[in-house]
Amino acid sequence: MKKGIGIDLVEINRFRKKNFDSNQIFYEKIFTKNEIEYCLKYKDPYPHFAGKFAAKEAIIKATNEKIKLNQIVIKNNLNGLEVMIKNTINPEILISISHEKDYAIAMCTVKLDM
Numbered sequence: 001m002k003k004g005i006g007i008d009l010v011e012i013n014r015f016r017k018k019n020f021d022s023n024q025i026f027y028e029k030i031f032t033k034n035e036i037e038y039c040l041k042y043k044d045p046y047p048h049f050a051g052k053f054a055a056k057e058a059i060i061k062a063t064n065e066k067i068k069l070n071q072i073v074i075k076n077n078l079n080g081l082e083v084m085i086k087n088t089i090n091p092e093i094l095i096s097i098s099h100e101k102d103y104a105i106a107m108c109t110v111k112l113d114m
Contacts, residue, residue, distance in 0.1 A: 006061030006108040008054040012099065015046040015053070030056070030069045038076060050104035051097040058108035059083065059093060 018026055020040065027036055030053060039048040056072045063085075073084040074095065083093040092111045097104065 004062035004064060004108075004110045006058035006063075006110075008057035008061065008106050010050040010054045010057075010104045012047050012050045012102055012104055015049045020045065020049075028070070032070060032073050035074065047099040047104055051099045051106060054104050054106035055081075055095050055097050055108065058106040059085070059095065059110070062093070062108040062110045 020027055020036075027049070031039070031049070035052055039045040039052065042048055052074050053069070055074045056069050059072055060067055067085060071086050074097075075082040075084065081095050081097065083090050083095055085093075090110075093108060094110070095106060095108045097106045099105070
């Protein structure tokens with residue numbers, strides 16, 4: 001099996017400039033309803049939006065597939081992050097997200113069939 005690696009870095013202010021209340025349609029094109037609810041539960045949701053966006057971009061790079069952003073679901077659970085693509089859980093995709101001050105970053109590894 002071949003492994004794919006993807007990484008993405010996002011400036012958090014890109015999301016802050018697109019306030020959720022004024023740009024809800026923009027967010028709905030990228031994130032699922034559950035992802036939006038998860039991010040909005042924080043006092044400052046924009047690092048979380050940026051982190052999830054970076055994760056989705058990293059997954060696309062690692063899989064080398066054309067996938068719509070809202071078809072990738074990054075779910076936070078007690079065991080870490082779970083990735084679903086097109087409603088299918090994919091345990092072979094590992095993702096890590098971090099955010100600090102101005103930036104969010106995500107890295108993804110995935111096994112690819114040859």
